[in-house]
Amino acid sequence: DSVFANIAKAPEDPILGVTVAYNKDSSPIKLNLGVGAYRTEEGKPLVLNVVRRAEQLLVNDPSRVKEYLPITGLADFNKLSAKLIFGADSPAIQENRVATVQCLSGTGSLRVGAEFLAKHYHQNSIYIPQPTWGNHPKVFTMAGLSPKYYRYYDPETRGLNFQGLLEDLSSAPSGAIVLLHACAHNPTGVDPTVEQWEQIRQLIRSKGLLPFFDSAYQGFASGSLDADAQSVRIFVADGGECLAAQSYAKNMGLYGERVGALSIVCRTADVASRVESQLKLVIRPMYSNPPIHGASIVATILKDRDMYNEWTIELKAMADRIISMRQQLFDALRDRGTPGDWSHIIKQIGMFTFTGLNTEQVAFMTKEYHIYMTSDGRISMAGLSSRTVPHLADAIHAAVT
Numbered sequence: 001d002s003v004f005a006n007i008a009k010a011p012e013d014p015i016l017g018v019t020v021a022y023n024k025d026s027s028p029i030k031l032n033l034g035v036g037a038y039r040t041e042e043g044k045p046l047v048l049n050v051v052r053r054a055e056q057l058l059v060n061d062p063s064r065v066k067e068y069l070p071i072t073g074l075a076d077f078n079k080l081s082a083k084l085i086f087g088a089d090s091p092a093i094q095e096n097r098v099a100t101v102q103c104l105s106g107t108g109s110l111r112v113g114a115e116f117l118a119k120h121y122h123q124n125s126i127y128i129p130q131p132t133w134g135n136h137p138k139v140f141t142m143a144g145l146s147p148k149y150y151r152y153y154d155p156e157t158r159g160l161n162f163q164g165l166l167e168d169l170s171s172a173p174s175g176a177i178v179l180l181h182a183c184a185h186n187p188t189g190v191d192p193t194v195e196q197w198e199q200i201r202q203l204i205r206s207k208g209l210l211p212f213f214d215s216a217y218q219g220f221a222s223g224s225l226d227a228d229a230q231s232v233r234i235f236v237a238d239g240g241e242c243l244a245a246q247s248y249a250k251n252m253g254l255y256g257e258r259v260g261a262l263s264i265v266c267r268t269a270d271v272a273s274r275v276e277s278q279l280k281l282v283i284r285p286m287y288s289n290p291p292i293h294g295a296s297i298v299a300t301i302l303k304d305r306d307m308y309n310e311w312t313i314e315l316k317a318m319a320d321r322i323i324s325m326r327q328q329l330f331d332a333l334r335d336r337g338t339p340g341d342w343s344h345i346i347k348q349i350g351m352f353t354f355t356g357l358n359t360e361q362v363a364f365m366t367k368e369y370h371i372y373m374t375s376d377g378r379i380s381m382a383g384l385s386s387r388t389v390p391h392l393a394d395a396i397h398a399a400v401t
């Protein structure tokens with residue numbers, strides 16, 4: 001018999017498993033509001049026009065080869081990615097204090113950063129928000145860090161539990177790592193205000209905590225790439241150190257290309273170059289070097305003024321469509337007289353609405369209305385269209401009455 005005979009059947013992933021269940025459902029009215037993947041008004045995946053243009057340029061470029069990239073990835077891509085998140089005028093970039101490596105999208109950037117910290121940083125506690133993206137604790141645990149939680153979401157107000165956040169970070173051991181969602185917190189859609197970010201920054205710096213930003217939605221929350229990077233930039237502006245994981249899955253629609261970057265902002269250029277040399281020792285035995293195609297698309301777009309501007313227009317259109325889905329769902333529930341206060345639907349930002357529906361109500365909506373969403377009550381607004389909002393509103397109405 002098999003040497004793997006004693007292996008147990010693993011459960012499906014809480015987020016990606018929703019798509020597995022959705023694909024199995026033959027109902028013509030099924031709706032996938034699980035994974036954070038953008039859909040157009042017609043309910044189709046979107047390849048940005050500027051991405052198609054960049055790919056055409058690449059395909060027609062005779063000088064393009066399929067050679068290995070360096071372990072750190074495509075140099076152009078790394079420089080341009082650092083500029084995108086830290087700002088073209090960032091002093092950290094001018095002073096060569098940023099080590100950036102191309103990684104496998106956001107997940108890969110988080111994992112490489114975590115493995116690096118587990119190996120080289122003196123603390124292995126990483127404080128993550130409660131709740132957070134379901135994959136965060138698994139990525140950090142697998143890398144050898146030990147996740148702890150800090151209070152973040154207040155179910156009563158459906159807003160930020162700012163006092164709880166400050167208390168938990170104040171009582172964290174000095175030097176602990178703190179994971180921060182740069183914008184569009186997943187799953188709650190609740191972000192600190194600019195003033196609250198400044199208070200968080202002061203606390204983190206005064207306690208010598210190490211900030212690790214996860215930026216998976218830059219430009220997707222507000223439609224502005226700069227606005228959505230402000231949280232990161234106030235930390236870099238104070239001259240302190242931080243890590244930042246970037247993903248181009250959502251804001252450039254490059255989901256399956258697995259394009260991302262990890263940047264570590266250091267105190268000096270000398271430290272940054274030593275940090276980069278150690279990052280290479282983490283990456284080489286993991287996947288050796290990253291894929292060339294997606295990073296070439298991003299670099300082509302970011303280095304050309306016209307293509308960059310075209311990208312920002314398409315990005316804003318995606319963000320605006322999601323915002324209009326919020327308003328339409330809110331209006332549809334109001335028109336139905338659905339019991340409860342649903343204003344959080346239009347207050348929250350980014351791809352997701354944390355509805356507050358419980359697991360039983362979610363199960364009911366899946367069974368009776370073929371609505372597929374995560375069991376924590378999160379819905380991806382990007383999966384909605386004007387045509388399907390009434391169906392979701394009917395399901396929510398039925399679930400709460």
Ligand SMILES: Cc1ncc(COP(=O)(O)O)c(CN[C@](O)(C(=O)O)[C@@H](O)C(=O)O)c1O
Pocket residue numbers: 015016034035036037104105106107108133135181186214216247248249255260
């Ligand atoms: C906060 C956060 N960080 C990192 C990632 C990783 O993204 P990638 O590796 O593809 O760049 C996601 C994606 N999370 C999802 O949008 C989601 O929560 O549905 C989905 O893509 C996922 O993989 O779960 C995320 O929400």
